[in-house]
Amino acid sequence: MELDEQHFDIVIVGGGLAGNSLGLALRNTGLKIAIIEANTKDQLLNSALGDRALALAAGTVRTLEDIGVWQAIRSKASAIKDIHVSDKGHFGKVRLSAKKQNVDALGYVITARDIESHLVQEVEKTSITVISPARVVGLTSDEKSVHISLKYRDESLCLTAKLLVGADGGNSTIRKLLDIPQEITEYGQTALVTTVKTTLHHNNIAYERFTDSGPLALLPAGKNECAVVWTRRNKDAEALMADNEMDFLEQLQLCFGYRLGRFSLSAPRRAFPVSLVRAGKMQSGRAIIIGNAVHQLHPVAGQGFNLGLRDVVQLADMLIKQHRQHKDIGSADFLKTYVSARENDHRKTIGFTDSLVRLFSNDNLALAAARNIGLAVFDHIPAAKSFLSKHAMGLAQNIPDLDNQQQ
Numbered sequence: 001m002e003l004d005e006q007h008f009d010i011v012i013v014g015g016g017l018a019g020n021s022l023g024l025a026l027r028n029t030g031l032k033i034a035i036i037e038a039n040t041k042d043q044l045l046n047s048a049l050g051d052r053a054l055a056l057a058a059g060t061v062r063t064l065e066d067i068g069v070w071q072a073i074r075s076k077a078s079a080i081k082d083i084h085v086s087d088k089g090h091f092g093k094v095r096l097s098a099k100k101q102n103v104d105a106l107g108y109v110i111t112a113r114d115i116e117s118h119l120v121q122e123v124e125k126t127s128i129t130v131i132s133p134a135r136v137v138g139l140t141s142d143e144k145s146v147h148i149s150l151k152y153r154d155e156s157l158c159l160t161a162k163l164l165v166g167a168d169g170g171n172s173t174i175r176k177l178l179d180i181p182q183e184i185t186e187y188g189q190t191a192l193v194t195t196v197k198t199t200l201h202h203n204n205i206a207y208e209r210f211t212d213s214g215p216l217a218l219l220p221a222g223k224n225e226c227a228v229v230w231t232r233r234n235k236d237a238e239a240l241m242a243d244n245e246m247d248f249l250e251q252l253q254l255c256f257g258y259r260l261g262r263f264s265l266s267a268p269r270r271a272f273p274v275s276l277v278r279a280g281k282m283q284s285g286r287a288i289i290i291g292n293a294v295h296q297l298h299p300v301a302g303q304g305f306n307l308g309l310r311d312v313v314q315l316a317d318m319l320i321k322q323h324r325q326h327k328d329i330g331s332a333d334f335l336k337t338y339v340s341a342r343e344n345d346h347r348k349t350i351g352f353t354d355s356l357v358r359l360f361s362n363d364n365l366a367l368a369a370a371r372n373i374g375l376a377v378f379d380h381i382p383a384a385k386s387f388l389s390k391h392a393m394g395l396a397q398n399i400p401d402l403d404n405q406q407q
């Protein structure tokens with residue numbers, strides 16, 4: 001590959017949701033950017049992974065608007081007007097309403113593929129250099145730059161940059177090359193993802209149903225369709241994947257009930273093993289990692305991309321200011337400021353998701369009682385509901401802790 005430039009201001013590794021969003025947030029800033037992506041465009045756009053439905057918080061939608069992405073994909077998304085959270089077989093229920101929160105929608109549902117393909121097309125329209133399919137094989141840093149060795153098809157290339165951003169997902173090569181340790185919490189669960197047609201309209205309600213065998217989310221997706229994210233213990237998930245369609249649907253219907261009428265499958269079933277993966281740190285020398293490379297969450301609360309996009313916004317804002325002031329965008333001090341700006345949100349969002357998984361995956365009677373009392377209490381305390389709504393809308397990092405609100 002003939003590159004016009006071997007030196008960039010920023011090299012982003014990973015042209016997925018976080019990496020491409022960062023590239024777009026930084027377009028028109030005068031910064032020279034390269035994105036290195038392991039997959040070809042075709043592989044990226046046709047990957048089975050793209051089938052997963054993402055629940056986007058209102059804050060995420062605003063960011064996608066700001067970077068000029070939302071306007072073109074809005075018509076592919078379904079608004080969430082209400083959220084019903086319930087605990088199957090128990091009395092606890094929480095209902096959240098966009099109307100009561102004075103907003104148009106609590107969030108939106110869209111497939112990852114719809115966002116990913118649009119991001120790829122938008123990046124192609126910019127001056128960003130996209131190198132794909134390519135993989136980083138080595139990194140070294142000195143005082144002024146980071147040196148990146150990569151394999152592009154059968155060629156070896158070497159680039160330098162003032163800053164390297166690792167946005168290469170949960171199995172991040174950049175994290176490994178930087179020797180950043182990771183902590184993995186296995187929940188022993190698998191998320192089964194598909195889409196069902198329903199005989200009754202969803203009325204733009206998202207259902208989150210906690211069951212003894214794991215949480216089940218039905219999210220409005222299209223006119224009479226719902227995206228299903230059904231988290232089950234690994235063994236049950238294996239059996240459900242092996243079942244024929246009829247048996248699978250029967251089990252799903254048994255778990256959810258008939259509030260939306262009868263289900264029929266309108267997309268293939270996919271299985272995603274879920275765990276919590278946390279990097280020991282976000283920065284090393286002139287490199288920073290963002291998105292799933294730092295935090296891969298259980299999908300139960302639909303927070304992964306929402307959190308990753310907040311990494312993108314913070315980093316882009318700070319980079320633009322630093323660049324305008326002609327300061328070093330890869331200096332350790334600058335990157336440390338970014339890290340401290342993100343720590344609190346990471347801690348809160350990871351903690352929130354992890355507690356949900358633990359609380360609702362547990363058959364212990366005392367915990368079942370606690371979670372039901374919790375849900376019932378939530379439903380009757382406006383401040384708590386407002387907190388939960390704001391969490392769902394991606395605004396929670398700006399509001400006080402729940403404990404303080406309840407006092």
Ligand SMILES: Cc1cc2nc3c(=O)[nH]c(=O)nc-3n(C[C@H](O)[C@H](O)[C@H](O)COP(=O)(O)OP(=O)(O)OC[C@H]3O[C@@H](n4cnc5c(N)ncnc54)[C@H](O)[C@@H]3O)c2cc1C
Nearest residue numbers: 014016017018038054055168169291292299302304305306
């Ligand atoms: C079943 C399921 C449901 C989910 N639901 C939600 C939800 O409702 N809401 C939500 O906010 N989030 C949700 N998520 C999480 C969300 O999908 C992730 O947080 C998001 O995809 C992370 O984006 P990313 O760009 O950081 O990583 P990725 O999407 O993993 O992208 C990483 C990119 O880096 C590339 N790459 C990897 N290695 C290399 C390498 N060595 N060199 C170059 N490139 C490389 C990959 O090809 C890929 O393009 C869900 C996840 C799952 C599995």
